[in-house]
Amino acid sequence: MLISQETGLPCGLRLPNRLVKAAMAESMAPAPTHEPNDKMLVAYKEWAEGGWGMLLTGNVQVSETYLGGPLDVLSSKAASSDVQRIWKEWASTCQENGTPAVVQLNHPGRQSPLGAGQRGFFTKNLAPSAVKLNFGNSILAGVASSLLFGTPKAMTEEDISLVIDQFVAGAKQSFQAGFKGVELHGAHGYLLAQFLSPKTNLRTDDFGGSPAKRAEIVLRIIHQVRQATSKGFCIGIKLNSVDASSSDSMADTMEQIGLIVEAGIDFLEISGGTYEDPKMAQQKEPEIVTSTKEIKQTTLQRESFFLSFAQTIRANFPKVVLIVSGGFRTRLGMEAALQSGGCDLIGIARPATVLPKLPKEIILNEDIKDEDARVSLKPVRLPKLYGYLNWLLPVKSMGAGYTSVYYAGQIQRMGDGLKPLDTRL
Numbered sequence: 299m300l301i302s303q304e305t306g307l308p309c310g311l312r313l314p315n316r317l318v319k320a321a322m323a324e325s326m327a328p329a330p331t332h333e334p335n336d337k338m339l340v341a342y343k344e345w346a347e348g349g350w351g352m353l354l355t356g357n358v359q360v361s362e363t364y365l366g367g368p369l370d371v372l373s374s375k376a377a378s379s380d381v382q383r384i385w386k387e388w389a390s391t392c393q394e395n396g397t398p399a400v401v402q403l404n405h406p407g408r409q410s411p412l413g414a415g416q417r418g419f420f421t422k423n424l425a426p427s428a429v430k431l432n433f434g435n436s437i438l439a440g441v442a443s444s445l446l447f448g449t450p451k452a453m454t455e456e457d458i459s460l461v462i463d464q465f466v467a468g469a470k471q472s473f474q475a476g477f478k479g480v481e482l483h484g485a486h487g488y489l490l491a492q493f494l495s496p497k498t499n500l501r502t503d504d505f506g507g508s509p510a511k512r513a514e515i516v517l518r519i520i521h522q523v524r525q526a527t528s529k530g531f532c533i534g535i536k537l538n539s540v541d542a543s544s545s546d547s548m549a550d551t552m553e554q555i556g557l558i559v560e561a562g563i564d565f566l567e568i569s570g571g572t573y574e575d576p577k578m579a580q581q582k583e584p585e586i587v588t589s590t591k592e593i594k595q596t597t598l599q600r601e602s603f604f605l606s607f608a609q610t611i612r613a614n615f616p617k618v619v620l621i622v623s624g625g626f627r628t629r630l631g632m633e634a635a636l637q638s639g640g641c642d643l644i645g646i647a648r649p650a651t652v653l654p655k656l657p658k659e660i661i662l663n664e665d666i667k668d669e670d671a672r673v674s675l676k677p678v679r680l681p682k683l684y685g686y687l688n689w690l691l692p693v694k695s696m697g698a699g700y701t702s703v704y705y706a707g708q709i710q711r712m713g714d715g716l717k718p719l720d721t722r723l
C-alpha cells in the first residue's frame with residue numbers, strides 16, 4: 299500500500315509514511331507570552347508516539363498585534379533564552395520518535411477577532427484592501443462582523459514589509475529550535491489568502507492588480523525564508539481549493555500556483571473554506587468501502603472534500619508534492635486518493651484529536667482489516683443555546699467555530715494527560 303510507504307520532499311526531508319497530522323490551533327498559549335508550554339508538550343508527545351509521517355503544528359502567529367485566537371502561540375524576533383529553550387523542547391518532543399515536525403506560520407489579516415492580540419480597541423485589522431468580512435445580509439450579521447472584526451485597514455507597503463519580516467522571523471525561530479520546516483498558512487481566508495484572492499485584494503500596486511502581483515507577498519516570503527534558513531529546511535504552503543462557489547478563477551489560481559511552485563516550495567497542502575464559508579469544518583461521514591478498486595470518484599470526493607482540485611493541480615504541475623486535508627476517515631479512501639495520483643500525502647485533523655495514535659493503532663496497523671480501518675466521528679452538534687443564537691444570527695461560521703472549540707478541547711484534554719473523549723460512531 300502507498301499509504302505506509304516512506305517518501306521524500308525536495309529539501310531532502312524523509313517522511314516515514316504518508317499520513318500527516320494536519321495543523322490545529324491548540325488554543326493553549328495564553329497572554330502575555332503566548333509561548334508553547336508544558337501542557338502543549340504533553341499533547342505533542344502523544345502525537346509523536348502516534349506513528350505519523352509528519353506533524354504540522356497549530357498555526358503560530360507571526361504578529362503580536364494580530365492573533366487568530368486569544369490563546370494562539372506567537373513567534374518572536376527577540377525571543378528570550380527561556381522562550382528559545384521551550385521552543386527547542388517543543389521541537390524535540392514532536393520529533394523524538396523520528397517523525398519530522400513543521401511549524402505552521404500565520405497572520406490572520408482581517409480575520410483577527412476582537413481581543414486576539416495586543417492592540418487598542420480602535421486599532422483596525424490589517425488586510426490588502428479595506429474589505430470587511432461578510433457573514434450574510436442580515437443586520438445582525440453585519441453588526442457581528444463590525445464588532446468582532448471591523449473594517450480592516452488597507453496595508454501600506456511599509457505594513458507589507460513588516461509582515462514579510464515577521465514571517466521570516468517566525469521561520470528563523472522554528473529553524474533555530476530544530477523544527478524541520480515551516481508551512482505558510484495561505485488558506486482559510488487569512489492574510490496570505492486575502493492577498494491571493496481578487497475578492498479581498500483590490501490593490502493596483504506591486505501587490506495587486508493581476509494574479510502574479512497578488513501572489514507577490516507570498517513569493518517574497520518564500521524567497522526570504524529560504525535565504526534566512528537553509529536549502530534543507532522545508533517550506534510548504536496551505537492553499538484553498540477553487541470550486542464553483544469560489545470567486546477566484548481556476549486559470550488565475552493555476553498561474554499563482556505555478557509561481558509558488560517555481561519559487562521553490564517543498565509541498566503544497568490543499569484545503570478550503572474561510573470564516574465566511576467554513577467548508578473545512580464540514581461534518582460528512584464517508585461511505586463504507588471494502589476495496590480500493592470499488593471506490594468510484596464520487597465516493598472518493600465524498601471522503602475527501604478537496605481532492606478534485608488537487609487532481610487539477612497534479613495535471614498542471616506533475617512534480618509538486620501535494621497534501622490534501624479534509625474529510626479523510628478510512629484507510630481505503632486514503633489509499634485510493636493516493637493511488638488516484640491526486641495527492642502524495644493525506645492530512646488528517648479532527649480524528650487526530652480523538653485518536654492521537656491513529657496511524658499506529660488503526661490506519662497502518664496490519665492486524666486491522668481494510669474495511670475496519672476507519673475512524674468515523676459523531677458530528678458535533680451546537681448546544682441548544684448556540685442553536686437559538688444561530689437562529690438569530692444565521693451565519694455558517696457559528697457551527698464551524700463551535701466545532702473547532704470542541705476539538706481544541708480534545709487537544710487540551712491531551713495536554714492535561716487525559717484521554718480524548720472517544721466520539722467514534
Ligand SMILES: Cc1cc2nc3c(=O)[nH]c(=O)nc-3n(C[C@H](O)[C@H](O)[C@H](O)COP(=O)(O)O)c2cc1C
Nearest residue numbers: 320321322323356357624625646647648702705706
Ligand atoms: C481545533 C481545530 C483547529 C484548527 N486549526 C487550524 C490551524 O491552525 N491551521 C490550519 O491550517 N487549519 C486548522 N484547522 C483545520 C484543519 O487543519 C483541517 O484542514 C480541517 O479540520 C479539515 O480536516 P479534517 O476533516 O481531517 O478535520 C483546524 C481544525 C480544528 C478542528
